[in-house]
Amino acid sequence: MLTRREYKGLTWIDLESPTESELKQVADEYKIHPLVVGELTQPSLRSKVDLYSDFIYLILHFPICQICYGERKESNLDTEEIDFVIGREFLITAHYQPIAGVAEFATVFQPSQLEGRGQDKMHAGLLFYHLVRQLYGELATGLDYINGVLKQAEKKVFAGQELAMVKLLTEVNRNLLDFRWALKHHREVLNSLILVTKEFFDDSFRYHLGVVIGEYDRIWAMLESNRETFTDLRETNESLLSIKTNETMKVFTVVAVIFFPLTLITQFFGMNVTLPIADSPYSYYFVLALMLGTFFVMLALAKYRRWL
Secondary structure, eight states: OEEEEEETTEEEEEEESOOHHHHHHHHHHHTOOHHHHHHHTSOOSSOEEEEOSSOEEEEEEEEOOGGGGSSOOTTOOSEEEEEEEEOSSEEEEEESSOOHHHHHHHHHOOGGGGGTTSSSOOOHHHHHHHHHHHHHHHHHHHHHHHHHHHHHHHHHHTTTOHHHHHHHHHHHHHHHHHHHHHHTTHHHHHHHHHHHGGGTSOTTHHHHHHHHHHHHHHHHHHHHHHHHHHHHHHHHHHHHHHHHHHHHHHHHHHHHHHHHHHHHHHHHHTSSSOOTTTTOTTHHHHHHHHHHHHHHHHHHHHHHTTOO
């Protein structure tokens, strides 16, 4: 699907799961290099930035906060890729599934924001700047949600629901790993972008990219904070589970020790031999009294030793 928006000579073309004819149309109109067109047809494995004569080609991967949806999305993807083709007067974005951040940006974006601080010259780089800030804002919202999930998990861990929290903490860890994998190369790519934009835009655009890098650093700091909280919470949960397991095993062991002498007594009197009291009418009561006496002695010993 191809969506086109224009403002004061600037054009933003958004391609969602583009068809071959749509890619050809855009490539012919803006003279996109065939290598870039080929990469736009399918997802890439890594983020990168390339400089061409008339545009900058940029790939960024953004994590999907699956836990924010309550259940995993139908696509079951961990990340979503956005390809940016940044010219002086046009911006082309391509992605392979609907992206909430892009849709939200298209809804709330006011073209007048492109004028920036007044002295900035109008160019497509400013459109890229606002779009990426919107995408990072969506990530901040997701990380805030994960932080809230961790706080709720903390309360449940100390409320005795350690076992139930194992699955939740595993899901949180999966989301944090997705965030880390997708974002770990962003700083390197954005630093490279600062260098290549010198030939495209004026020096004032370095300020905008500096703001974008600042937004990225904030997201990364939030991610690391959530990872530290998760690590501490998981260790605490595992310790409490281990303590409960040890207590359970202790109880089973003490019960086995208490009943072991009773087992010996029953086996002794159950032997197929003639015992001295076998013919006595009170043999049953004698054995029963012996077993009860042994039971209470072993129980008293367990209490005395503080096994129970």
